Amino acid sequence: MSVNEVTQLARDIRVATLKSLTDLGFGHYGGSMSVVETLAVLYGAVMNIDPADPDWTGRDYFVLSKGHAGPALYSTLAIKGYFPMEELNTLNQNGTRLPSHPDRLKTRGVDATTGSLGQGISIAGGMALAHKLAGRSNRVFCIVGDGELNEGQCWEAFQFIAHHRLNNLTVFVDWNKQQLDGELDEIICAFDLEAKFRAFGFDALTVKGDDIAGLLEVVQPVLPADARPQVVILDSIKGQGVPYLEQLSNSHHLRLTDEMKTALNETIRQLEAAHD
Numbered sequence: 178m179s180v181n182e183v184t185q186l187a188r189d190i191r192v193a194t195l196k197s198l199t200d201l202g203f204g205h206y207g208g209s210m211s212v213v214e215t216l217a218v219l220y221g222a223v224m225n226i227d228p229a230d231p232d233w234t235g236r237d238y239f240v241l242s243k244g245h246a247g248p249a250l251y252s253t254l255a256i257k258g259y260f261p262m263e264e265l266n267t268l269n270q271n272g273t274r275l276p277s278h279p280d281r282l283k284t285r286g287v288d289a290t291t292g293s294l295g296q297g298i299s300i301a302g303g304m305a306l307a308h309k310l311a312g313r314s315n316r317v318f319c320i321v322g323d324g325e326l327n328e329g330q331c332w333e334a335f336q337f338i339a340h341h342r343l344n345n346l347t348v349f350v351d352w353n354k355q356q357l358d359g360e361l362d363e364i365i366c367a368f369d370l371e372a373k374f375r376a377f378g379f380d381a382l383t384v385k386g387d388d389i390a391g392l393l394e395v396v397q398p399v400l401p402a403d404a405r406p407q408v409v410i411l412d413s414i415k416g417q418g419v420p421y422l423e424q425l426s427n428s429h430h431l432r433l434t435d436e437m438k439t440a441l442n443e444t445i446r447q448l449e450a451a452h453d
């Protein structure tokens with residue numbers, strides 16, 4: 178996929194996610210929006226996957242450690258053909274196969290059950306070690322939240338990943354500078370993320386969270402066998418790509434008012450009109 182095609186895919190993921198959440202009337206908007214471009218890059222142009230055979234053992238694996246962004250992952254999987262788009266309308270409702278947080282036993286294409294923050298990165302480390310020990314070339318990709326880094330488990334996992342040189346795992350930190358109910362700087366400051374990861378044995382770099390060309394350049398190449406594992410810090414905005422959400426300081430979980438619905442529907446309309 179070209180940069181233009183991935184950009185188009187990101188737009189489609191954003192629209193589908195906004196629609197599924199807005200039809201429901203509540204949900205995790207901010208953190209879903211900030212990972213849209215990364216999901217488009219991974220599922221559109223980087224990961225070796227077969228939506229017709231989600232359990233194919235040769236596939237690359239994806240772990241959404243910040244599981245509350247599940248709605249964005251579901252839209253990505255539906256667009257890629259893992260299940261029908263209409264199923265997105267069942268998000269988080271009784272009997273759905275799309276619970277608010279990903280469950281690998283419920284949804285085709287979900288590789289790991291997440292939602293309890295801190296656990297997904299440990300799962301991803303285990304997956305990467307298993308591939309490495311077996312001499313397989315599968316890659317593993319994992320997105321953690323910046324607030325999620327408050328969980329000590331993340332740092333245990335990072336040490337494990339660096340110790341075992343699991344450079345078949347790429348970690349993304351969604352540095353959107355907010356967590357559940359406020360700014361990181363007010364709650365627990367992240368300090369210098371690049372420096373912290375380097376001290377933990379990673380190669381670290383920062384890319385704008387919506388810079389599709391930049392992300393492709395960094396993530397597409399397979400790292401040399403002796404490289405340190407890579408962390409990509411996504412300099413993102415909570416609510417990214419949706420003007421109304423970008424200016425909110427509490428877009429983490431919204432229960433929609435009429436005013437919010439109007440603003441979100443306007444963005445959906447504009448994004449759809451921009452469709453090539």
Ligand SMILES: Cc1ncc(C[n+]2csc(CCOP(=O)(O)OP(=O)(O)O)c2C)c(N)n1
Pocket residue numbers: 207208209211243245292293294295321322323324325326328351353355356357415429
């Ligand atoms: C172990 C655990 N503690 C608390 C929560 C509740 N919780 C859900 S999302 C969230 C904030 C996460 O912030 P961040 O990782 O920055 O997510 P993002 O900004 O990307 O939405 C919290 C505290 C949880 N899901 N798991």
Ligand SMILES: [Mg+2]
Pocket residue numbers: 322323324325351352353354355356
């Ligand atoms: Mg955050």
